[in-house]
Amino acid sequence: MVQMPEIIRELCNGCGLCVTVCSHNGLVLINNMAVVIETVECDYCTLCEAVCPTGAIRCPFEIVVEEC
Amino acid sequence: MSVDIEFLKSTPYFSGLDAAQLESIKRLVFERTAQRNEFILDEGEPGEVLYFVVLGAVKDFKTSAEGKEQILRIIRPGESFNDVPVFDGGPNMASAAAMGPVVLYGISKTDIGIILRDYPQVATNVIKVLAGRMRHFASLVEDLSFRNVISRVAKLLLEYAENRKKPERPRLTQQEMAAMVGTAREMVGRSLRALEEKGAIKIDRHRIVLIDKQALRETVGELL
Numbered sequence: 001m002v003q004m005p006e007i008i009r010e011l012c013n014g015c016g017l018c019v020t021v022c023s024h025n026g027l028v029l030i031n032n033m034a035v036v037i038e039t040v041e042c043d044y045c046t047l048c049e050a051v052c053p054t055g056a057i058r059c060p061f062e063i064v065v066e067e068c
Numbered sequence: 069m070s071v072d073i074e075f076l077k078s079t080p081y082f083s084g085l086d087a088a089q090l091e092s093i094k095r096l097v098f099e100r101t102a103q104r105n106e107f108i109l110d111e112g113e114p115g116e117v118l119y120f121v122v123l124g125a126v127k128d129f130k131t132s133a134e135g136k137e138q139i140l141r142i143i144r145p146g147e148s149f150n151d152v153p154v155f156d157g158g159p160n161m162a163s164a165a166a167m168g169p170v171v172l173y174g175i176s177k178t179d180i181g182i183i184l185r186d187y188p189q190v191a192t193n194v195i196k197v198l199a200g201r202m203r204h205f206a207s208l209v210e211d212l213s214f215r216n217v218i219s220r221v222a223k224l225l226l227e228y229a230e231n232r233k234k235p236e237r238p239r240l241t242q243q244e245m246a247a248m249v250g251t252a253r254e255m256v257g258r259s260l261r262a263l264e265e266k267g268a269i270k271i272d273r274h275r276i277v278l279i280d281k282q283a284l285r286e287t288v289g290e291l292l
Binding site for chain 1: 104105225228229230237238239240241242243244253254257270273274275276277278279281
């Protein structure tokens with residue numbers, strides 16, 4: 001399973017800015033709501049999170065130490 | 069759900085109490101749950117309840133008039149929040165919100181007074197907890213006053229990754245990291261790229277991998 005951005009549905013206003021900015025077909029608008037499409041093309045650039053005006057998209061990171 | 073005595077026993081507040089004392093305290097504890105982004109308390113409102121995180125993580129934060137957020141602490145299982153207003157009678161110092169689904173135990177201000185009266189050991193424990201809290205805030209002030217943004221981000225990464233024994237470390241968005249280190253989201257992004265160029269970290273999609281902790285420590289040491 002590919003880790004994808006998370007949508008907080010109750011905050012999404014369907015503006016579509018995230019769909020516009022995504023160059024990897026990872027997001028679509030369905031019934032005026034942003035929906036994440038799981039795809040290996042997503043490189044987790046976090047542009048969708050940056051452009052969202054309502055904070056409805058989260059791209060959380062794990063912080064780990066490299067195992068030697 | 070019944071309050072878990074083993075959890076109470078494991079918290080710094082109730083360290084050193086025996087089973088009978090914990091049973092007595094347990095009757096004063098209530099459980100509360102919250103979902104992600106749900107506010108648990110609001111800055112400025114009367115401080116009526118002391119909370120402990122049982123499961124999940126809570127962010128303690130202040131918000132400026134312009135809506136900018138500064139996270140003061142991320143509270144994890146076993147830790148308490150809203151201590152100060154419960155003890156000094158003032159309003160809530162900060163707001164608190166769930167970072168995901170959380171389970172909390174709460175004790176009212178009145179009942180905390182009863183516990184402190186009946187079990188003086190708890191007062192000693194509270195002093196130690198608040199002393200530790202002072203150290204944390206002194207360190208935060210030092211970071212915000214004397215460290216540049218990339219140093220603050222490097223310190224955050226080191227502390228987050230090194231606290232491996234602490235459970236429930238929530239994954240962090242760049243916005244949350246920005247709120248923790250007192251900067252804008254864009255500056256966190258730039259700092260992460262700069263640290264990656266230095267070879268200190270590697271960004272592997274949703275994972276920030278610390279590959280040269282010494283380089284990070286040297287970056288942390290860079291002051292304004």
